[in-house]
Every structure is written in structure tokens, then in C-alpha cells.
Amino acid sequence: MKAIEIKKLSKKLDTFHIDRINFTVPKGNIVGLIGENGAGKTTTIKLMMDVIERDSGEVLFFGKRLNKDLKEEISVVYDEINFYEKVDVVKINTILKHIFKAWDSTKYFDLIDRFKLPKNKTIGNFSKGMKMKLNIIIGLAHSPKLLILDEPTSGLDPSARMEMLDLFLEFIQNEEHSILLSSHITNDLERIADYIVMMHNGRIILQLNKDELLYRYGIIRCSEKQFQHIPKHVIFAYQISNSIYEVVINNAPEMKEAYPELTIDRITIDDMMSIYIRGEK
């Protein structure tokens, strides 16, 4: 079962084009959507949720088009909070329990305590990180099956980030829950994501199981002469700095056997993205 299935989703904005993107979020999994600033991650999420009207393509949640009932089962957390400024967390509970059918006040206050958010301050006096935590807590307290998070950890300090990642892992434990999470912090995704979807210039350039990605992809640092021997079809991207070629390849295990003289290092998702963005394809 797929929690999300996106088929040929397209949208032309002024100078930017979301170009026939396809990807899926399998139920019970965490999918990390990564890409540089302006790659189109937020626009994609807004198109999925009908916040922006799409030109073409289809988005299915649990096999169905978005409707009122489905919206109850999906939480979308954007990286901004803008309408709760004058109230405190207690008042938010009072408001939202009347809005969401499945609002869980106990879960909400448990998480408020767990993340040490003050009960006596209005949200306008919260720090950016505190607002971000609150946003995520609200997202979880209306008991969704699917959580969609846009840059959820970017304003958090390292210990809060780790705690939030643990919370996401707890959320998917029952195998009925799924997460789509956009982030620049690829370390976070390496830690928790089951699948990685890479976006660049409004297109999906790669989607793969994370373990397979880290197993299959590798990085070769070599001379130009050695570079000429690397079969072109295994090259994902490369860049040249100070006459050293840094080459991202898509079949490290086979290349290690075929070219034992080459040193093939493990790759990070950061390296992959930055060489793809700055280098040659």
C-alpha cells in the first residue's frame, strides 16, 4: 500500500517549472525529500495538498484523491507558524480539540512536557525553535496516519533535533503511519529515512532506498587519466577541483572488483547532492 503516489505532477510558475515528477511514499516508511534552496520541495508539498493548483498530474493518498476525510488523516507541518501568536499552548488545545475530530489532548500535553515548552507564555514570545517544536506537536496531536513535514528540524538545536528524530521513528513504529520529510539536513535523513528522493530544478533526479543508495553509490577521487577509464554510464556526477576529479558512481561494488587500483570511498548524501549541483552530469 502506498501512503502517497505522485504521478507526472507538473506546474509552471513564473520562471520555475515542476516538471512531471513521480515518486511514492510506501506505507510505514519515512521518505526524505532533499534538494538545494529553490529546488521545488515546498512547491511540491503545496501542489500535493492543493494549496497551489496543479497544471497536470495526479496525487493519490492511500489510493485516493485528496478529500475532506483524507485531510483529517494527513498532517502537514510547514516551516512557519503564523496564526497562534496571541495565545498559549493551553488555549491552543482548547481551540484545536474543537477543530480536529481525532485531536488527542493527552498526547498533546505529554509532548508539550517532553519538549519542555512553557505553558505560561504566548506563542508570540516563543523562540523559532520552540515554535517549530509546537508545530510538529500539533501535527502529531491530531493523530494523523501521514505526516508531511517541510524542513522540520532546521530551527532546532542538536539535542532537540535528535529527540525529534526519535519521535518520528516512534510515530512510524506501528507500520500504519508514514512520513514525507523535506530537509537540507541530510545527516538527519541518513539517520531516519527509509527512502531518499532528490530534487533539483523542479525535477526528481533520483529516488532510492537509502541503504541501497549508500551501498551502491561511491566516490572516486582520481586523476584525469584515471577518470577517462571510468565507464560513462556509471557516473552520476563529477566535479574537478585542483586537477582532482571527484566522481560519484552508481555501482561501487562492481567497480571495486573491476578496478581494484581505484580507491572508492563511501559516499554521503551531502556529497552526492553538492557534486550533482555544482559539477557535471
Ligand SMILES: Nc1ncnc2c1ncn2[C@@H]1O[C@H](COP(=O)(O)OP(=O)(O)OP(=O)(O)O)[C@@H](O)[C@H]1O
Ligand atoms: N507563488 C510562486 N510564484 C512564482 N514562483 C514561485 C512561487 N512559489 C515558489 N516559486 C519559485 O519556485 C521555486 C521553488 O521554490 P520552493 O520554495 O518550492 O523551493 P524549496 O526547494 O522548498 O527551497 P528551500 O529549500 O529554499 O525552502 C523558486 O524558484 C521559487 O522562487
